[in-house]
Amino acid sequence: MAVVSRPRVALTQRYTPATEARARELFEVTDNPGDTPYDADGLRMLLATHDGVLCTVTDRLTREVLAVTPRRARVLANCGVGVNHIDREAAREFGLIVTNTPDVLTDDTADLAIALMLMTMRRLGEAERLLRSGTWTGLRPTFHLGQRLTGKRLGIIGYGRIGRAVAQRAHHGFGMSVQYWSPRAGADDGGLAERATSVEALLGSSDVVSLHCPATPDTRHLLHADRIARMVPWGVLINTARGDVVDEGALAEALHAGVIAGAGLDVYEREPALHPRLVTAPNTVLLPHLGSATTETRDAMGLKAVENLRAALSGEAPPDRVA
Numbered sequence: 001m002a003v004v005s006r007p008r009v010a011l012t013q014r015y016t017p018a019t020e021a022r023a024r025e026l027f028e029v030t031d032n033p034g035d036t037p038y039d040a041d042g043l044r045m046l047l048a049t050h051d052g053v054l055c056t057v058t059d060r061l062t063r064e065v066l067a068v069t070p071r072r073a074r075v076l077a078n079c080g081v082g083v084n085h086i087d088r089e090a091a092r093e094f095g096l097i098v099t100n101t102p103d104v105l106t107d108d109t110a111d112l113a114i115a116l117m118l119m120t121m122r123r124l125g126e127a128e129r130l131l132r133s134g135t136w137t138g139l140r141p142t143f144h145l146g147q148r149l150t151g152k153r154l155g156i157i158g159y160g161r162i163g164r165a166v167a168q169r170a171h172h173g174f175g176m177s178v179q180y181w182s183p184r185a186g187a188d189d190g191g192l193a194e195r196a197t198s199v200e201a202l203l204g205s206s207d208v209v210s211l212h213c214p215a216t217p218d219t220r221h222l223l224h225a226d227r228i229a230r231m232v233p234w235g236v237l238i239n240t241a242r243g244d245v246v247d248e249g250a251l252a253e254a255l256h257a258g259v260i261a262g263a264g265l266d267v268y269e270r271e272p273a274l275h276p277r278l279v280t281a282p283n284t285v286l287l288p289h290l291g292s293a294t295t296e297t298r299d300a301m302g303l304k305a306v307e308n309l310r311a312a313l314s315g316e317a318p319p320d321r322v323a
């Protein structure tokens with residue numbers, strides 16, 4: 001009996017046990033037991049020797065990397081919804097299928113945006129650090145006052161799946177009024193949010209601004225120094241989208257100068273490096289890119305990516321093709 005060889009698939013990092021187990025059921029798997037991201041040469045080697053690659057945001061799949069010859073890979077299945085780390089134009093040119101994992105991470109990312117809003121408005125990061133430092137001397141009526149979140153005005157930039165999920169939580173959970181800005185009118189949200197006339201108009205009339213747009217050449221440094229200065233002085237900025245959407249240096253200076261009241265960030269321009277002025281900025285809550293980091297969601301993302309690989313490698317249309 002002829003032995004049918006299974007597709008060879010490389011996993012660029014450790015994925016959840018459920019993800020890796022499902023991948024092993026379907027493919028000959030090369031895993032990455034050290035869990036250290038591959039550099040450009042490592043990624044080229046994977047593309048040269050595997051039919052598919054299960055990758056993620058830390059894998060810089062540039063034109064130069066994708067151009068490797070000879071190239072065996074036919075599909076890049078990204079574990080994550082954002083694909084700004086993959087040169088999709090080059091992938092199309094080289095006949096490489098690219099897929100992502102939409103929907104399954106919407107709730108967790110929206111939850112984290114709300115957590116950052118609460119942490120920043122109520123200054124909870126600072127409060128916890130203070131308590132652990134052993135310097136708390138007990139409640140005082142004027143001690144560590146923050147701002148109320150309930151009832152405030154939220155401005156959402158980028159009104160796709162995650163933006164709408166944040167709007168729902170903010171409105172139904174915290175009685176917030178919501179406006180959004182997006183280049184296109186958002187899909188019908190049942191009248192939840194009104195569309196601002198411009199980014200500037202939104203910035204000048206929101207107590208909290210939350211970013212939910214993809215990183216593209218058009219959104220790079222969308223929030224630059226002049227736009228940050230349009231925010232109200234008590235305003236806070238939340239970013240669970242991508243670091244490049246904000247000019248991080250300008251944001252750090254605005255925080256130090258008191259141009260705005262705080263920032264809650266989950267993503268950075270040069271991850272995992274942090275801008276040194278952000279680390280010392282007042283009322284800044286910094287999280288290490290945790291938007292989708294729950295067991296439930298990382299399992300769902302991994303299984304979705306594996307399903308995309310399976311479909312693409314068996315000649316079917318993968319459900320989540322983005323290039």
Ligand code: 8YV
Nearest residue numbers: 056057079080081082105292
């Ligand atoms: C992480 C994200 O990339 O989906 C995205 O675009 O930024 C996050 O979900 C992903 O979790 C890394 O595996």
